[in-house]
Amino acid sequence: MSVHRIPSKASSSGESRDDRLAPVIYLPGARPAAATEDALLPEGAEEAAAVSQADAPAAGGSAAPASSRRGPERQARRAENVSLAGLTRRNMSRWEIEGLLRSREIDEQLIEAEVARLESVGLIDDAALAETLVRTQHERKGLGRQGIVSELRRRHIDQQLIDEALEQLEAGDERERARELAEKRASQLRSYDAATAERRLTAFLTRKGYSSSIVREAVAGALKGGSRSGGVRFE
Known part of the structure; x- marks a missing residue:
């Protein structure tokens, strides 16, 4: 490192001032360790640096990631x-x-x-959900009592809540719904003989979860002219 002196300008009175040192210019890679970045930090940066240092691990330890601190x-x-x-x-x-x-x-x-x-x-609200499912599964999907129970159990609703919700489903409503389904389905079985149509219709209503007594009644009404539509003729 070399230091150059520059001559001072003469004062207005003609007298010369003391010589002043020129700015020190360091060669690349020769910056002294004492000249740290802290000296160049803008205002407020010291606080930010303190926060970062607080998050840093202590000697010999490891810092928990930010995600775990806010986990x-x-x-x-x-x-x-x-x-x-x-x-x-x-x-x-x-x-x-x-x-x-x-x-x-x-x-x-x-x-x-x-x-x-x-x-x-x-x-x-499992109680309210059970009541809703009883209504919708019966009216929209045409499920019988056992079919509804199976659906609610599949969704792990407590049996007591299931029993309470089923109280709204009366036997008359279940029979009426089974009859409606049987008549609609029977109209699609015209190409079958009576025995085959009866077997298929019985299986259909059983899968819907209706009891055997309700199934027999609905099938008989749909296939033997007991329904309001006058029954269905088969080949």
């Missing part, structure tokens, strides 16, 4: 998003929501908390 909060938000997305598609039972959250690898404690939150605001 529970982020997981809770994720659990909420997953459950609400599922509920916007269709009504779900408690068991179905728990299964959905587990499939997304949500922590069990967070699953329990999320399910409790959904129940507290009425977004999960």
